Amino acid sequence: MTLKARRPDAFSPGRTPPFEETAKESLADAQLRRNLGKATQTIRRKRAAAVGEMPDWEALREAGRALKTRVMRHLDEYLLRLEESVTRAGGTVHWTRDAGEANEIVAGIVKGHGAREVVKVKSIATDEIKLNEHLEREGIKVHETDLAELIIQLAGEESSHILVPAIHKNRAEIRELFLRKLGVEGLSDDPADLTEAARLYLRERFLSAKVGISGANFAVAETGTVCVVESEGNGRMCTTLPEVLVTLMGIEKVIPSWRDFEVFMQLLPRSSTAERMNPYTSFWTGVSEGDGPQEFHLVLLDNGRTNVLEDERGRQALNCIRCSACLNVCPVYERTGGHAYNSVYPGPIGAILTPQLVGIGRDPGPDSLPWASSLCGACYEVCPVKINIPEVLIHLRGKVTRHKQDRGGLSAKLNPENAAMRAMARVFSDPRLYELAQKAARVGQWPLARGGSIRHLPGRLAGWTEVRDLKPVPRQTFREWWRESRGEG
Amino acid sequence: MATAKETILRRIRRATRDVPEGERPEDVPVERGYLLRDEGTREEIVARFAENVAEYRATVRRVAGDELRSAIREALERRGVRRLVVPEDLPEDWVPEGVEALRDGPGSRLTNEELDASDGVLTGCSLGIAQTGTIVLDAGPGQGRRALTLLPDYHLCVVREEQVVGLVPEAFARLEATVREKGRAITFVSGPSATSDIELNRVEGVHGPRTLEVLVVRGRPPAGTG
């Protein structure tokens, strides 16, 4: 299995292509668009039903937002509390400034136990730091154990969705892959058969692995409890069976107290898989005698998160609980798929998180992402922790534009594209102006829409459709609908 | 040279310099305006639990206390279970005659291979959550360590009606002491595992027990048991 075929993304060295460049490739892939369209529509409908049965949903969202805001404002204190409680419970906490440090620490722990193989449960943070590649370079074989991740790993590709990483592959392609790579015979393309083949293959790995690697959905400062939310049971396997467990966690994942799970464990399952509760959730507090791994390492990762924290308006991107609801409602994501974002964080959240994590003005790929949006506002409406993604997108457009101007000298200032961007930055800095502008766009768009898609928007709104082939602006935006249906505005 | 910890803490403090000096974490308001308790009757709550568990395609049966043993026997027979894993402290008479009990406790650990090769596992639980159809295992009485309910392919779980709470916040409130004082690991089980990774077709049972069966018991089982 080779990972070299992977294409560099925003978190690997070198230049990343801008969104519109990669988006063109995805737009040309009819199979991908069919898979994606089917997937996102199904999830959208189910999510709406799961949320609809909660009379207190808005109160939960508000509590989620407030708790995350509290954490970010006092992150130093919460991390210190977390370190203390995990240590008290028998675990070891490691602090790492960047990907390189985190990779070295994890590899060191694995090698310290003489392990040549590890089992791993899907974690975006480990994808962000390219942990698998690092471990393989160190001679350690990594077994991804989520079905989708296994598929991706066998195919040597990148995930295209936070939650359904193999959303771009159909059953025939998966069967093909399993026949070739798992050494099974007589396999049908029935999803149940394919799943069974993966179960048997992975069971062997779980039973023999000495070290397990996971990410974390939450970690409680007060008690040191770490939580992994999952569907398939491989998370339980990886966090229960090996003798040693290493968990990598972004510093923003800490939550204040045990009780706060009552908020997040209601928000997350309904928003992500549209279930009342996901099949399995594991909570562990350090090491329990005679039950599960007897050695536990929690690796705390910065890797740009403190950059994000620095921006008062952009900081809210750190509140994300990775539910992927914003991806599934995004008209841009639905058409381009995840690969177009060239980041382990795709979709609307990726568009605000990636450029902030890697830093503005360093790489054309991430810098292009704030424009990968029609600003329809659907992401904000579904976000379980109320991240105002459109607001941050607009804010980041302004930042990118200013950066280009500062660096570009006179020619950049006279460049019409920059003038358009500047005008846009002004329009977008005020949500009311933005709403008016969007109304204007709707009125003005009809002669430009062909076959249900927009090619260009006129005048100073031109910058809005940096990404060609967008869906027409909806007749009524979510924001307007929301206000009207609540009798405001 | 500064350690990674010192650097990260310094970066955080610099990044949050807009936060007023004297502000404590608790000063940032968090309004908990959501529901904390299910005001339904006991019967309504238990019925909702059974209904929601069943929606995950787990089998649910409600039985009276004195029917528990026969219900267990029937379930195991239907499934053809011969070698049954049980936590050491599970009431002995829950295991029907003719079924071999593989007991696991601190003094006598089954190996992972033995668990894997067994026909199923029988346990109690810590809590049930009606709102979400969730069974909570916390390694307390009658539940055993985590691997017991993970490696066998069939899990028969006994839930007493009084263990069922209405809403998710009620469950976390009840579990707080376990976590704070004992630090035991907790697992939420909501139906058998599932994946929708292949063309979004839901497939039940990936890892962990592919079949989950739940017996909801009304009233106390006869004296001397559970």
Ligand code: SF4
């Ligand atoms: S930004 Fe909000 S909606 Fe999007 S993944 Fe994060 S929590 Fe979910």
